[in-house]
Amino acid sequence: MKSAVKSSKVNRAWLNDHVNDTYVKLAKKEGYRARAAYKLQEIDESLHLIKPGQCVVDLGSTPGAWSQYVRRKLSPKSATGGGAAAGELNGRIIALDILPMEPIEGVVFIQGDIREDAVLTELTQHLDGQAVDLVISDMAPNLSGIASADAARVEHLVELALEFAQEHLKPEGALVAKVFHGGSYDTLFKRFQETFVTVKRLKPKASRDRSSETFLVGLVLKNV
16 A cells, blocks of 8 residues: 555656656647657757758657657758648658657658567668668667666667667768666667767756666767
8 A cells, every 4th residue: 555655656746747847848839749859959959960861760769759850850941840840851761669659741650669570671671772871769678677687678779779770871870879877888888889980978958867868879880
């Protein structure tokens, strides 16, 4: 009983924080599906990653806020007011998630598990031989609370994003991936250093203070 009461208090506290969150309010005002759009915006404005004409792959895309932001950046003339960008798309966006995602104009969406070969094959077929300018990965596993198991799940998903990037990025391309401070962080940072000429570690202001998430950005592939 005490556990149930505590859980209820925690849920109410989270809901109160969420409703009053600056970025939640801003996302609602600007038409983004989630506050996560502002994490990508901060990263992009810091490193100038997204430009019209690019091919971008969004891994772990649902509910679609990152794809919305990219859509806006690839349609600068028509995107005058937030997440609901429309009009002519100068570039390509291919999004993938295990969960369903409401359609976004011009965005190709694949529902499937990136850990399955058939899903990766479908993603590759949609590229039709085109090299990718940017891979963005907001993928995260369902956490069990068991530190070692959760670290392994996180590491595996980021490794899949790295492998995809190595195979499909242009030599001067970039990968943005969400990671978590913990058992796998140092290993993943080292893998980024082995894969990219430059590696940046960023904790956007839009990322909640209590969250252990951070973002690794790899720029320019090595050994290509």
